Ligand code: IMP
């Protein structure tokens with residue numbers, strides 16, 4: 001796996017520090033409503049991020065799972081966002097925090113938000129570890145963002161290429177010849 005990595009974008013130590021800061025921001029925002037929070041990780045890319053993040057949140061919460069797919073194995077754009085598995089908990093009148101790995105074109109988070117809003121949550125906020133500001137649409141605001149990055153294809157810390165590299169502990173860029 002290591003020989004496929006071109007460079008590290010953020011090391012595991014940098015990620016850990018930023019995730020702790022994000023948890024502190026989130027804890028502040030949900031101060032009054034904390035115990036009623038439902039975390040909705042968008043699978044599969046958010047698994048490692050969400051596991052680290054929630055262990056820094058000092059209140060009770062529920063986790064509602066939902067699986068969404070878009071890239072179907074390629075790094076190129078195209079293909080509608082598909083909800084492969086629907087939410088596992090009731091969110092009506094509860095505060096919802098959607099957690100995703102990366103906000104790229106925003107199609108995924110837009111589709112997920114629209115689905116969830118129909119169920120009348122008390123509030124809905126978006127949290128993403130990475131954001132590509134050059135591509136993210138202006139009308140889709142993430143409430144919590146870990147790192148803004150250039151338009152490069154990132155793997156590791158949950159993010160995949162062809163479902164590989166999710167277990168690489170850093171956020172990294174693959175050698176270009178692997179996907180060009
Ligand atoms: P969006 O719908 O274009 O915002 O894309 C969001 C989804 O595409 C993310 O949840 C990721 O699963 C995937 N994705 C977008 N950019 C990258 C990347 O650089 N590396 C790995 N996955 C990515």
Ligand code: MG
Pocket residue numbers: 044045071160
């Ligand atoms: Mg993905």
